[in-house]
Amino acid sequence: MEEPLFGLPSRRDFLRASGGAVGWTVLAARFPGAAQASQKARRIAAGELPPALGFLSPSEAAEVEALSAFIIPTDDTPGAVEAGAVYFIDGALTEFMQPWAETFRDGLIEFGEDLTKTHTGVTSISELAEADAVAFLRTVEDTSFFRLCWMLTVWGTLADPAYGGNRDGAGWSMIGFEDRHAWHPPFGHYDADAHGGDE
Numbered sequence: 217m218e219e220p221l222f223g224l225p226s227r228r229d230f231l232r233a234s235g236g237a238v239g240w241t242v243l244a245a246r247f248p249g250a251a252q253a254s255q256k257a258r259r260i261a262a263g264e265l266p267p268a269l270g271f272l273s274p275s276e277a278a279e280v281e282a283l284s285a286f287i288i289p290t291d292d293t294p295g296a297v298e299a300g301a302v303y304f305i306d307g308a309l310t311e312f313m314q315p316w317a318e319t320f321r322d323g324l325i326e327f328g329e330d331l332t333k334t335h336t337g338v339t340s341i342s343e344l345a346e347a348d349a350v351a352f353l354r355t356v357e358d359t360s361f362f363r364l365c366w367m368l369t370v371w372g373t374l375a376d377p378a379y380g381g382n383r384d385g386a387g388w389s390m391i392g393f394e395d396r397h398a399w400h401p402p403f404g405h406y407d408a409d410a411h412g413g414d415e
Contacts, residue, residue, distance in 0.1 A: 252311060257307055288370065301372035
């Protein structure tokens with residue numbers, strides 16, 4: 217699947233700009249429940265726990281997962297589906313983002329109504345051809361629901377694998393982040409001479 221074109225930066229450009237692990241650190245500090253939600257998502261994605269939803273119904277989860285697949289698609293690397301982002305989203309709405317849960321659900325309902333109005337008989341974004349789906353998503357990209365779904369999808373995909381999402385470090389590999397406990401000098405070209413290195 218190609219990068220989404222509906223007014224958003226490409227997947228890799230966005231992930232690079234988002235700061236990856238730094239962004240997740242800020243998220244975890246502001247929303248401690250995020251770590252718990254993402255850990256559950258990772259364990260479900262890895263098959264360690266049976267799939268379980270706390271807020272979304274199975275049909276709602278299927279639509280959120282289909283939408284997340286357009287936000288961070290699967291191509292040469294795993295995307296939001298493989299990262300278990302839908303379970304992170306469900307966990308977030310059950311826990312640390314519970315005050316926004318019903319607003320999210322209302323937005324999802326409105327999303328579905330708009331989809332059916334635009335494409336008679338269609339009840340899920342997954343039923344559309346990619347070009348048609350992208351065209352529709354362009355019409356809703358500025359809605360609060362889509363932006364919230366986008367944000368939660370990215371969070372669930374980039375989370376530290378120890379806590380959730382980002383299974384096998386796929387998100388980190390896209391932004392060039394190396395997960396190391398410690399770094400030794402020289403750290404980069406800017407200080408190589410100071411430490412007697414040449415790289």
